[in-house]
Amino acid sequence: MNRALLSLFFYANLAIVLAIAAYRAYLYAAAPDASALLVRQIDKIEAVAAEGGPLRFAVVGEGNNSIGMLEREVIPRINASDVDFVVSAGNIVSGGGEDKYRSILQILSHLDIPYLLTFGENEFEEFGSTRFYQRFGPHFYSIALPQARLVFLDATGHTPTDWQERWLRDILQSEETRPVIVFVGHPLVAPEHETLFEPDRGAWSEPDDRDRLLGLFRRLGVDMVISAGAATYSDQVVDGIRHIVTGGAGGFVVNDETSFYHYLDLSADRDGIQADLVRIDTAPTPLAQRVEGLWFFVYSLFYVGWLNFLAIFSAFVLTAMYLYNRLFRERRYYPDYDLRVPVDPGRPLRIAMFTNTYLPSINGVAVSVNRLKTGLERQGHEVLLCAPSYDDQRPEAGVFRIPILISLGAAFRLANPFHRQTWRTVREFQPDVVHLHHPYWLGSLGLRMARKLKVPSVFTYHTRLEQLAHAIPLPGALFRNVIAHWLVRRFANRCDEIIVPTPIIRDYIHLIGVDRPVHVHPTGIEVERFRRRNPTQLAELAARFNPDGRRILVTIARLSKEKNLDFLIAAMKELKARQAPPFRLLIIGDGDERARLTSTIRDAGLTSEVRLVGSVPMQDIPAYLALAQLFVFTSVSETQGMVILEAMAAGLPVVAVNATGVDAFVQNRRTGMLTEEDLDAWTDAVHALLVNRSERQKMARAALEEAQTHSIERFAADIARVYLIAIGAWERAGKEH
Structure with a gap:
């Protein structure tokens, strides 16, 4: 694959991962203010129940943030029916992440009637317990209506079982005349039919714990237990208590005789409870129904969890490319002993330079660049220096000033790398070589221009970037120990020749993994x-x-x-x-x-x-x-x-x-x-x-x-020879290809 295209693919995936990470951080920081939503729902339900007459409500299980089924099929049908409210038996979200809770709030907004939620396993995972509590209310609670008492338990193990059982004994009396319906997030009695995936397990899944809770239900007169936790429908009576498992509001439904899309239509008054199954078939044939179920599952997965999928995919791509680069790309661990002979073009050179800082700013890099420019021009070479503009700058021949994007005083001026006139000026200058004085910003712009113009690039390493960690808005150790060296290595290895001022900096350049030819030439001075x-x-x-x-x-x-x-x-x-x-x-x-x-x-x-x-x-x-x-x-x-x-x-x-x-x-x-x-x-x-x-x-x-x-004269002559070596190597490489 073309190396430039491969690099583009790599950085595109890196940008995706960073963008998703930033979006996640934003979701956590900008969580909605919605709180205790169930309080308002209960107020509405109590107002309806106070009117008397049988209370009718729908029950859904395993909603799983399903867009295809829960939002587009189940909710419209429930809205069109005469039910007074709807209850989630658990797992209405596919996970407890912030994005999942935001999505279910959007889905629930399509309901025309109040709703109640059971705290299930999906609501709990990914630190979702706090989000549920903040947005909706407690993990276990009870509603006493004239027609029935509804009890919601926390079966995730987040709330101790002995505390909940004590609470049940306090709120339920054996002489209770109203029907009692308990909602619990996982089945207490195994479903009638074998399921493709094992049903959820929870706080009362162990035999001793389950038997203790069921015994308590019998003593307290519980009439019905409704649970989610399995993508099936099951209705059976055990020891006088009716156990219904409902898991057809979304998720991965097989769409056969035991696993199909559905919801429950319940009617309750003091005479008892009636529960009817409402099956939802949207495809005409069994095969089409199975394809439909798979499609709804995948569609919802991507619709709600596409960011997760994209982040995981991009992370895998980055890992694969990193391993390929480490394991299979040829590396040069020894110096290049090919004869590097400077060429004589028979005329003065045209050199384009790029620097992030220049006069009138007084610093080592600005002074060094100025001296090199001066020395080269004295030898008859033509220099085009691309540098940031300054408020108090003086006109100087051969200096092209680039407008500023951000200015933080004279020490930091961020030039506009997209300035179209820069490209036009450099292209018209027709440089023989491009000299870069920084491994980022205008340095990166100059490197792109060198490749576009098909001329060699030379990079001078002026500044120890790791020593500037205090001025970078990143963790100091991360920048100092990793990022700074990576930035220099990556940039230098994309250039043709490297210039450093001292032998110890040459050793550093090789130590961090730069395999390009390195020349030691300290900046000259006007003695x-x-x-x-x-x-x-x-x-x-x-x-x-x-x-x-x-x-x-x-x-x-x-x-x-x-x-x-x-x-x-x-x-x-x-x-x-x-x-x-x-x-x-x-x-x-x-x-x-x-x-x-x-x-x-x-x-x-x-x-x-x-x-x-x-x-x-x-x-x-x-x-x-x-x-x-x-x-x-x-x-x-x-x-x-x-x-x-x-x-x-x-x-x-x-x-x-x-x-x-x-x-x-x-x-x-x-x-x-x-x-x-x-x-x-x-x-x-x-x-x-x-x-x-x-x-x-x-x-x-x-x-x-x-x-x-x-002296400056000797310095300029040495650098000019590096240019000629780079041009010669570039020409030989072109002839070989």
Whole structure:
């Protein structure tokens, strides 16, 4: 089967399962307010019975939410008769789920007369006992009418039998002159004929329990027992008590001489009870009747339980496809050793890029994308960058801005992936390759375009998604341990080439199951820009942030939880407590944690030592770094940490928590200090460099030397070579096919 079609089938079934789950949740949350409906029904029945004369009512059993029989055949006939009300002998629903109870309320609304319900096995299952109680009333109850007493028992075992038997002795007297009819959800006496399915069993099914209840009935003068629980009709007298099993209002009726559609027509007064069978035949021949019974059963099953069927079917499909994918799809567990040779198209490349974030938003991905675009254009390549629009954006050649669907400040702007002009612009651009910078949203749009245009796709893994679990409206552990890695793996394996900034991220990509070729290329920096000094600007910054001549520490980070800034502030508090040389930390960046961090700094007594500078224009970053003696960094969520390279290019030694995106550039005790995420150890490292000027200067020289090997020009050339490799592999694959 075509892989795209198979994927569509998979996600269609996944959507069905999720939609049904959401609908179920909605049903539980939006349950109707209907309560104690039987109270109103009893009031109506008592009003009719008070008029005197024989009381006539219909009895149905095994309704099972049947649309074909109960709603369309039985109820219209009962409405057309002269009965005063109708009684369900049990199992009027096919299950106790919320959807089943909503359906039976709809069916009962077609009745022109009052109704009474017996609590049966179907009413009880799927947590239905609470729904029955809330909507209709108690599980066992009694009605004393002038013509007869009607008693309804709970045979499910939900209510203790000894309590109900005690209650029976209280309400029934042996000298009762009115006929007594008991409704119970399962047969107390086996039906006369063998049934296709075994009759329901319940609280009084064991011989000792049944005999005790029947003995109590005899002593209390019960005249008739009517039950459901079997798709048959049975009428027999045992020890002077008439036992009727009625199960013909729906469900799986065979439509033969012992199992057929029917209801009971009863008439009761003080002289006794008369019960007549009303048989319902809607098909002309026995064969047609059997087909009809099967059709009514299947039809009702789908009409009422189609969501269950669809959910089960879709779940089976998902399971089968998952097992097939795990067991039978070929996997590549070893590197691809095919010779991957870049091609020379003899002209500059046209590269279409897709990113979910870009300037003027200042973050690592936006800066990295901007530098790559700049470097490629300097080499003569043509770039079309598709990015979200921003309120304060500046016109930039080669950038196509996509309108926004949702905006939550500068940090989160959800672009419209259905914008038709985007497709038209990219198609007219005729890219040689599509470069994707996120594994979702506009990244997914770019991947679809690459396939549509039949060009290779390249994906750069910039961000450790699992570290963003706090910002995702899902259980943190579920997103962090499962969804984030699945999302990256699935997206990356659909691309042709993968780019990562550090070797450890390459290892991670392989570990989660990505089998596409992976290239390690850290984002370049403009080394010379960080070596330039503007004395006037430096003097202004010093007057503003360091008028008292302290040692300046600086960090650049978005003010969000994954940047681990609470650890950094706690270290500054410890540093102050140790009476380190006077210092001031400048935190450059902005984010949704600003207000909380401001309070944290104030509560720690660090308002003089720690300053939240806010967002700073990119062109001013070198000046802030030139003001400092030390760059500090505590984030453990980086894939590269470009700000570390920038600090090194400015001639600053680095003290950082040893984590991904940091260890590739900071060489411990050469270009800076790396420690575990331990407050004392990290504070020791900062304190040591603050007091040791010669060691600080030696590391600064080594940091500058290391940073000079990561220029934008080299970075762009390396990425352009990945494009050429992807194009070459794409062309060879096309020729092979």
